[in-house]
Amino acid sequence: MNPSIVATIRERVQKIEQMPAIPAVFLPLLNLLSKSAEDVKVDEVVRLVSYDNTIAAQCLRVAASPLFATAQPPKSIKGAVISLGLRRVETILLTCCLGQAFPVKKWVLDPEVFWRHSLGCAMVCRKFSEKLGAADHEKAYMAGLLHDIGLVVNCLVFSAEFAAAMERACREGLPLHEAEHASMGFSHCETGQALAQKWNLADDVIDVIVDHHAIGQSGTAHPLVALVHLSDLLCRMRGLGYGYYERHKVDLIADPAWAILLQEYRALEGVDLARFTFELDETVEEIHALVATVFGSAPASS
Amino acid sequence: MTTVTQPVRPALLPTKSGQPIDPVYRQIRDLVYKVSGIYKAEEKLYLLADGCGRRMKQIELRTPRDYWDNLTAHPDRDGEIRHLLNEVTIGETCMFRSQPQLDALRKVILPEIVAEKTKQITKRLRIWSAGCSTGEESYTLAINMLEESEKLLKGWTVEILATDLNDRSLETAKAGIYGDYALRNTSDLYKRKYFSLVDDKKLQVRPEVKKLVTFSRLNLQDDSKMLFMKGMDLIFCCNVLIYFDGASKTKVINHFFTNLSYGGYFFLGTSESLMKLNDQFHLIHFPGTIAYWKPSLRSGKL
Numbered sequence: 001m002n003p004s005i006v007a008t009i010r011e012r013v014q015k016i017e018q019m020p021a022i023p024a025v026f027l028p029l030l031n032l033l034s035k036s037a038e039d040v041k042v043d044e045v046v047r048l049v050s051y052d053n054t055i056a057a058q059c060l061r062v063a064a065s066p067l068f069a070t071a072q073p074p075k076s077i078k079g080a081v082i083s084l085g086l087r088r089v090e091t092i093l094l095t096c097c098l099g100q101a102f103p104v105k106k107w108v109l110d111p112e113v114f115w116r117h118s119l120g121c122a123m124v125c126r127k128f129s130e131k132l133g134a135a136d137h138e139k140a141y142m143a144g145l146l147h148d149i150g151l152v153v154n155c156l157v158f159s160a161e162f163a164a165a166m167e168r169a170c171r172e173g174l175p176l177h178e179a180e181h182a183s184m185g186f187s188h189c190e191t192g193q194a195l196a197q198k199w200n201l202a203d204d205v206i207d208v209i210v211d212h213h214a215i216g217q218s219g220t221a222h223p224l225v226a227l228v229h230l231s232d233l234l235c236r237m238r239g240l241g242y243g244y245y246e247r248h249k250v251d252l253i254a255d256p257a258w259a260i261l262l263q264e265y266r267a268l269e270g271v272d273l274a275r276f277t278f279e280l281d282e283t284v285e286e287i288h289a290l291v292a293t294v295f296g297s298a299p300a301s302s
Numbered sequence: 303m304t305t306v307t308q309p310v311r312p313a314l315l316p317t318k319s320g321q322p323i324d325p326v327y328r329q330i331r332d333l334v335y336k337v338s339g340i341y342k343a344e345e346k347l348y349l350l351a352d353g354c355g356r357r358m359k360q361i362e363l364r365t366p367r368d369y370w371d372n373l374t375a376h377p378d379r380d381g382e383i384r385h386l387l388n389e390v391t392i393g394e395t396c397m398f399r400s401q402p403q404l405d406a407l408r409k410v411i412l413p414e415i416v417a418e419k420t421k422q423i424t425k426r427l428r429i430w431s432a433g434c435s436t437g438e439e440s441y442t443l444a445i446n447m448l449e450e451s452e453k454l455l456k457g458w459t460v461e462i463l464a465t466d467l468n469d470r471s472l473e474t475a476k477a478g479i480y481g482d483y484a485l486r487n488t489s490d491l492y493k494r495k496y497f498s499l500v501d502d503k504k505l506q507v508r509p510e511v512k513k514l515v516t517f518s519r520l521n522l523q524d525d526s527k528m529l530f531m532k533g534m535d536l537i538f539c540c541n542v543l544i545y546f547d548g549a550s551k552t553k554v555i556n557h558f559f560t561n562l563s564y565g566g567y568f569f570l571g572t573s574e575s576l577m578k579l580n581d582q583f584h585l586i587h588f589p590g591t592i593a594y595w596k597p598s599l600r601s602g603k604l
Contacts, residue, residue: 173409237587247409250587251595273585274575274592278341285345 005186012157013194025051026097027199033090033142034202042078045086049077049093058096059089061293067123067286068092087138095119095145099295102152108163109151113243115295118145120240120287124231124280131276132227132265140227143208146201147228150192150209151176158184158191173247175236177213189213215257223264226257238280240287324366327351333373334390337383338544339575342390346573353389357382380547391541391571397438397445397480398487399540400572402590404446407536410588411567412454415535418565418598425458430534430561432522433542434464437475437515438484441507443538444514445496463531465520472517478507523550528557535563540571555580565598 025048032040032048050056056077063080064073068088074080081089099115107114125144129137154162161184169179180187192209201209207221208228215221215229233250235241252258252273262268327347334350335341342350354369361382363369373379373386398404419425427447431440440462447460466472481504485493497505520527522542537558546554558568559582568583569591570576576583576594583594 234587237589239590241589245405245409245589247413249406249410249414249595251584252587254584272575272577274339274577275335275341277587277592278343278573278575282344 002185006190009186009191009194013153013191013198015157025049025055025093026101029090029093029097030199030201033094034200040086040090042081042086045089045093046077046081049080049089055093055096055100058099058294059092062092062095062290063089065286065290065293067283067290087136091122091138091141091145094142095122096294098145102156106155106159108155108159108166110243112291112295114148114151115291116287117235117240117242118148119291119294120235120284121145121147121228121231123283123287124235125227127276127280128227128231131267131271132261133267134223134227134265139204140224143205143224143228144231146192146196146205147208147212147232148188148192149195150188150190153191153195154180154188169242170244173245175213175246175248176242187213215255215260221257221260223261226260229257230255230261234277234280238277239284323347323351326366326370327354329370330354330366330373330386333383334387335577337547338387339577339579340387340390340541340544340571341573341575343573350390353386356389357386384545387544391544395435395438396484396487397442398489398492399439399442400591401487402588403569403572403593404442406588406591406593407443408446408450408454411536411593412450415565416454416458427455427458427460427536428534428563429460429462429536430531430538431462431464431515432520432537432539432558434466434475434517435468435471436484437464437471437478437517438480439538439540440464440475440515440517441478441511444507444511445492447514448496448511460514462515463534464515464517465522466517467519467521469519472519475517478512479504480506522546522554522557525553525557528561531557531561533563534561535566536569537562537566538569540569541574543570543574552579559583559596562596564596566596568594568596570594 029048032044049059059077060074060080062068063084068084072083074083077089080092084092098118122141122144125140126137129140134140151162154165162180165180165183166176168174168183169176172179174182177187177189189210189212193206196206196209204222204224208225211221211225212228212232215226221229230252233252233255236246237250258268327350331342331347331350351366354366358364358366358369361372363372373382376382415427429443429447431443434440444460444462447455447462451458451460464475466475479500485497485505493505496508496511498508500506520531522528523546539558543551543554555576559580562568567586570593572591575592576585580594582596584597586593586595
């Protein structure tokens with residue numbers, strides 16, 4: 001990519017720092033998420049979640065959602081940590097924080113549509129990861145949640161350019177990243193990368209942000225990137241896309257990402273994709289409800 | 303620490319009437335999927351429960367558990383499953399039943415087929431509505447093709463073959479007279495454009511629509527007749543495969559595969575799938591719907 005574009009992206013992303021509203025727990029949380037699970041203490045997570053009353057209440061509401069189903073929905077943060085596990089509580093906290101991290105005034109996309117796609121992708125990544133018997137389902141969730149973070153950067157610092165790209169995508173039914181490339185010369189993958197580096201996100205999550213549309217080109221992508229790539233496509237085909245009709249077809253099994261996953265996880269052979277698709281539809285309504293709770297204008301109760 | 307009273311998800315889903323659904327219906331749902339490839343998502347479970355309820359009344363069983371035993375351990379369990387599938391798919395026939403299928407057809411598939419065939423001298427599109435019942439699907443396809451006749455399909459000949467085993471259904475289909483129920487998804491614009499008034503309750507499809515469709519009797523299990531159905535670009539077969547079991551189902555599906563042209567598509571009902579009964583078809587996702595694709599020779603994917 002043109003070095004001057006990279007410089008512009010960097011320069012504008014630096015400005016995001018001046019935004020006032022990032023929750024105080026957000027950066028410590030990212031730091032916590034980058035540690036391995038063995039090095040994280042229960043109290044540390046409980047303290048972080050409890051720090052902000054609004055976020056704590058939201059976390060509990062999310063934890064009680066059928067999407068995170070437990071036999072008995074937790075009533076306290078500590079209860080949530082014990083019944084859901086540290087890793088899951090961390091990702092729930094991340095979900096809630098993200099909603100507050102971007103009080104974008106000039107959203108180009110409908111913010112609820114964006115969060116439905118991100119949260120939907122996170123859920124599908126986790127379900128997929130479970131079906132494959134992968135090692136860290138919460139990692140998959142986090143990667144899915146953050147994969148399109150560059151779209152928020154676009155809204156914040158390239159709003160006019162991004163609005164033109166979005167308009168073109170809707171009009172021509174193009175995949176969004178293609179419309180971005182056609183009209184801006186770069187996409188949310190690059191802007192997301194700049195923000196992810198600024199936040200010191202883990203390398204594998206940065207890879208997901210950068211390469212989730214570029215599997216075909218690399219062919220040797222990390223299984224996590226392949227997982228997010230397929231989950232993203234599936235979401236966009238099942239009503240959790242960017243809110244417009246994408247005029248294209250998707251052959252997931254013939255996708256290079258499928259072959260990458262198959263090499264890593266033999267369990268993929270047994271996955272009935274049609275049924276997996278129908279099951280995903282069951283979560284769509286839940287995701288709508290959850291997004292309205294966490295990211296929407298619904299008043300937070302405490 | 304924040305404590306919030308959580309809305310607890312009921313373990314039993316409410317039915318339309320507000321009564322909770324017995325979890326045994328999830329077992330029945332899985333059984334129905336295994337037998338037919340039809341998946342009733344969580345929010346549609348009440349439809350399954352209603353269907354079971356009607357059957358239980360007829361065969362005088364009291365509890366869903368008794369009915370489950372009847373479906374799995376009774377000597378005539380296969381017959382009972384057939385009855386249940388009838389109940390489950392009842393009322394699914396109407397004009398414009400699946401808008402996502404029609405969108406995929408017009409926005410993605412037709413442009414692809416037209417581009418693929420553009421070098422051929424005869425511009426001919428062949429569509430087969432297999433198990434057309436009383437003709438709603440066949441005429442819906444005809445109307446959609448007429449809508450494209452001045453655009454994408456300008457200069458093309460469109461043939462729609464509609465077959466069914468039942469002579470009475472075929473007579474109704476040929477008459478093309480429909481009431482409110484069958485027309486509940488049809489827009490006023492299309493009603494005015496493609497139908498004429500029979501009386502104050504019924505509409506009849508106009509001759510120009512009828513002209514596109516040829517109805518005939520065909521048994522999908524009649525191997526010799528199936529050989530004559532070759533060269534189809536699109537096959538629609540909605541909620542028909544449920545009437546076949548095991549080996550005959552696989553055989554019918556293989557016939558469909560053979561009868562499709564390379565690059566052609568095979569559509570089932572909205573929540574219906576082939577499971578893993580055929581590994582030559584590619585499962586393709588379009589926004590909001592799936593279809594099965596016979597790869598084109600050029601794609602080298604056969």
